[in-house]
Amino acid sequence: MRKLISVCLVLVLGASPVFPQDKAAAPQEGDRIRVFTRLVQVPVTVTDGSGKLVTDLTADDFMLSEEGKEQKIATFENVTTVNTKIGIRNLEPGLHTNRLIVDGGSRAVVVMVLDTINTPITDQAYTKQQMIKYLTESVQPGTLLSIRVMSRTGVRVVTDFTTDTSLLIAALQRAKNDPLSPTTSPDPGTSAPLPTPTQMGFIDMSSVDPMYASLQAMTMQTDPQYESFQRGIAYLDTFSGIRGVAQSLAGIPGRKAIIWATAGFPLEVEDTRGFSSNLYKPYFGRMIQELNDLNVSLYPVDARGLLGNLSMRASEFFSNTRGSNVMQSTSARASAGFGVGSPQISSDPMDAMRYMADLTGGIAYVNTNDLATSFKRAAEDSSSYYLLGYYLTRNRGSAPEFRKVKVQVKRPGLKVRTRQGVYVSPRPADVQGAREADLGLAQRSQTNLTGLGLMVDWLPDPAKPQDPTKFYIQVNANDITVTEPENLMSVEFLAVARGKDGKLIDQVAHKVEGKVKSPEDFRKQPMLYSNNLKPLPPGAVVRFIVRDNLNGRLGSVIVDTATMKK
Incomplete structure (x- = not known):
């Protein structure tokens, strides 16, 4: 057996728990609020009056406040990115990893995502033309780019990271005639109510057959409900797709940019059929x-x-073909919104784009036909920045919370741009359905997720094709959350094997949780989980997945048996 196993703590299904399952101390009188802290890193871009980047500031030049209260800057970094390649180390047969080669400092990493969930097909075609124009005329040499398509079935990788624009252009040109996933949002040009049967030259059977009229009335009731259901699924698929792209970038140091080409959607709407986007606030948070x-x-x-x-208003963008309209929520913005500072015109997708960009430190590019220039400016925005860190304290609760963050510089005449604030959502363990959503995301992803660093040891014996094969998943313990002061941890392991047709062949799972005696000792060596997979047919694909249940971070390694080293 490889050295990988000898240096690790092995967790075997059915064995005694590795970590002592001591009960946490009972809360004392007055312990009504449990407080958690985490380091928040705030990327900051500073420009002078001419728009030129300012790169010579120090930590003493900055002031950072949260909700009007000045915060101590705990960490500071002046980041100038490099454009060296990203890849995975060449490993011996049977070893597989999601750990990326990240030597050489922070990189300028850009992922361009074409959103087919919320974007009409005509706009998708124009967006691809503008992507090709950007890559042909405007991309900076050495920019590290990946292109992906987000659909209802997940995120598809068109090209992995490369600085070779000819490869990117060729991939987009090949994809120009590919059938795209149908958009869940109707094209505004076709949102008028359908003509009646009489207008189309057919007999209106509802006027002569009472049973037909009854069935038609039932259809009029169920179709809008189905549309509302589909719209809710579109919200969740979009949030999941963006999260999946972000999780795939977690192992890359420095600031990363997702350029999200989309027609968008309103964040705050309620309609006459009971749909409310407020139901999805925890997932948005x-x-x-x-x-x-x-x-x-x-x-x-x-x-x-x-x-x-x-x-486009929400009533136009989400108009039902039978004429029932979406209405803007009449609730107060502060109470019904997705957080303080939510869009003034909550039914406009443009406001949602600006809001989401503000919350993450990006920029929304709207109301322009020159998408190529928008792509260029977005890609260049991550080339140089400052990274300020402070410790955020949060209370454990069931509701998400938004806190305003403001960064200022003491040197006069400079302009500062950073994200609008920080969204403090409940722990994943407190969000209903979070586990299922996360594991589903990992199983749909076409790329390794790098929120947790993994090494997998799995090599079926070709001489014994009928025998189960043992696998080992090694996790970097430094990536795993341990709560303070309870010293609790919770990690879930999952291996899923599917055939060429996508049908499930085998699945094994195990949760390891408990109280560690010392976080410092816990992090000195990696965790290792071991189990067996049943014999697999040629061409099967196995996803090895690990989830940190305390913060929702995911790590995954995808192994295609058709291409793995023997």
Whole structure:
């Protein structure tokens, strides 16, 4: 057996728990609020009066406040990115990892995501043309780019990270005629009510057959409900897709940029059929917090182009073909919104784009047909910045919380841009359905997720194709959350094998949780989980997944048996 195993603590299914399951001390009188702290890193861009980046500031030049209270700057970094390649180390047969080669400092990393969930097909085609124009005419040499497509079935990688624009252009040109996933949001040009059967030249059977009229009435009731259901699924798929891209970038140091080409959606709406986007606030909060924790900025680019004063309202964007309209919520913005500072015009997708960009330190590019220039400006925005860190204290609760963050510089005449604030959502363990959503995200992802560093040891014996094969998953213990002062941890291991047709062949899972005696000793050596997979047919794909249940971080390694080293 490889050295990988000899240096690790092995967790075997069915064995005694590795960590003592001591009960936490009973709360004392007055212990009504449990407080947790985490380091928040705030990327800051500073420019002079001409718009030129200012790169010679120190920590003493900055002031940072949260909700009007000055905070001590605990960490400071002046970041100038490099454009060296990203890759995975060449390992011996049977070893697989999601750990990226990240030597050489922070990188300028840009992922361009074409959103087919919320974008009409005509706008998708124009967006791809503008992507090709940007890559042909405007991209800075050495920019590290990846292009992906987000659909209802997950995020598909068009090209992995490369600085070779010819490869990126060729991939987009090949994809120009590919069928794209149907958008869940109707094209505004086709949102008028459907003509009646009589207008189409057919007999209106509801006028002569009472049973037909009854069935038609039932259809009129169920179709809008189905549309509301589909709209809610679109929210969740979008949040999940963005989270999946962010989790795949977690192992790359420095600030990362997601350029999100989309027609967007309103964040605050209620409709006559009972749909309310407020139901999805916890999932939105988790997405924003995760982007902030992983140092990922969102740059929405409005794929609809120039709209002028005819900015699409939610009632136009989500109009039902039978004429029932979406209405803006009448609730107060502070109480019904997704957080303090939520969009003034909550039914406008443009406001949602600006809001999401502000929360993550990006910029929204809207109301312009020159998408290529928008892509260029977004990609260049991460080339040089400052990274300020402070410790945020939060109370454990069931509701998400938004806190305003403000950064100022003492040197006069400079302009500061950073994210609007920090979204403090409940721990994943406190969000209903978070576990299922996270594990589903990892199983749909086409790329390794790098929120937790993993090494997998798995090599089926070709001489014994009918025998189960043992695998080992090694986790970097420094990536695992241990609560303070309870010293609790909770990690879930999952291995899922599917055939070429996508059908499930085998699945094994195990949760390891408890109280560690010392966080320092716990982090001195990696964790290792071991189990067996049943014999697999040729071409099977196995996903080895680990989830930190205390913060929702994911690590995954995808192994395709058709291409793995023997």
